[in-house]
């Protein structure tokens with residue numbers, strides 16, 4: 150009996166567990182059976198492998214072929230095993246020498262003509278292969294993505310024939326060499342285009358500096374969406390570890406992957422009609438949702454009260470833990486979801502509550518019902534809640550005297566971020582112990598905090614968020630210690646009554 154063993158990888162959440170593809174040839178009636186994949190995937194894989202072998206002028210062995218993918222409890226996504234299965238058949242039947250196959254991992258879908266098609270999750274598989282000390286052979290279309298892994302040799306191939314030539318030692322596949330990174334793409338509108346709104350601008354700067362969650366409340370057309378869209382232009386590039394994590398999630402999603410922008414934090418902006426699965430992830434096999442695609446970046450939820458309340462409630466867990474666990478009958482997957490939440494909303498159904506013109510016609514009950522769509526626990530997790538009022542005619546006409554541009558603000562954000570890096574991380578993510586170390590209030594500051602806790606009945610969670618924001622304000626000011634005025638500003642940048 151002839152046997153071949155090929156290394157490959159499955160995909161489970163952001164993990165890429167190893168899979169052994171074992172091919173046995175034995176006597177008996179000719180035919181092929183694949184064990185370890187669901188029925189439909191097996192049928193399709195058989196057809197592709199058979200056609201690809203014929204097209205490349207190889208012989209389909211006239212023997213009993215048994216393919217075993219171990220371990221058996223694999224994700225249903227089977228196309229990535231086409232290449233290892235085809236190679237296993239060729240090696241077991243002696244048409245291709247085993248060569249250095251033990252030091253390699255293989256991944257790739259075969260087209261009927263033997264060309265290799267891109268697979269999902271190539272980056273996670275490449276990282277895992279590197280850890281296992283093996284090089285990875287994969288479709289050329291996945292090379293730049295897999296190349297991000299850095300510490301692994303990536304061998305990109307266009308077809309089954311190229312892979313076979315490599316194993317025969319006839320035509321070596323060149324290892325992928327990453328090209329120098331191109332300039333990051335333009336990052337949306339510039340703060341120089343925003344007229345007025347000093348308070349919202351300040352809140353945006355603080356949110357960018359410390360990674361805090363932000364809610365903008367105001368009438369239609371006051372610039373909420375515009376302001377939120379300016380945030381990407383204020384954020385620094387991701388460091389290598391963060392970029393790798395974010396890219397790994399993106400490479401799992403069914404969408405085009407642009408490796409040139411891999412250091413740019415994501416800015417995800419799902420529409421409020423998006424389903425729960427689209428927002429938090431799910432499906433079979435589980436795929437990451439918007440909150441995971443926003444990992445280390447921004448999740449912008451515009452028109453917050455229009456979102457399904459149950460969908461919003463699911464955000465509470467990842468907002469605290471930075472990850473989401475998706476449980477399906479067959480399997481459980483955990484995806485990272487450490488995003489910065491920016492949300493925008495009108496203060497009432499007509500949008501004009503609180504406007505000095507008095508044009509709001511909503512009843513108190515209508516307003517209450519509208520606001521109740523956003524739960525208290527969700528609001529508790531938002532650090533900055535600011536009003537974005539309608540601009541007066543005078544302010545609009547003074548448009549020429551627009552504020553600073555994004556580059557000037559981004560420079561301050563950068564300074565505040567380096568101070569945080571010296572302490573060990575973004576202020577928004579300081580845990581309780583680190584926060585206590587980073588914020589040592591003077592007596593006056595402590596008294597202010599105590600008064601606020603009593604009068605505004607702040608929960609411990611909200612009080613801590615307040616201190617984190619105050620720490621960021623001090624960092625922006627270049628101050629060593631958090632002063633009472635920093636705390637006071639943090640208090641002023643969070644509305645304490647329900648908006649409206």
Ligand SMILES: Nc1ncnc2c1ncn2[C@@H]1O[C@H](COP(=O)(O)OP(=O)(O)O)[C@@H](O)[C@H]1O
Nearest residue numbers: 342343344345346368369370371372373374375
């Ligand atoms: N403060 C502002 N400065 C400059 N343009 C503004 C401002 N507020 C609104 N606009 C412009 O008005 C339009 C509506 O703004 P938008 O941000 O969509 O409002 P909202 O989201 O609050 O309803 C956009 O074209 C925007 O560019």
Ligand SMILES: [Mg+2]
Nearest residue numbers: 373374451493
């Ligand atoms: Mg808007």
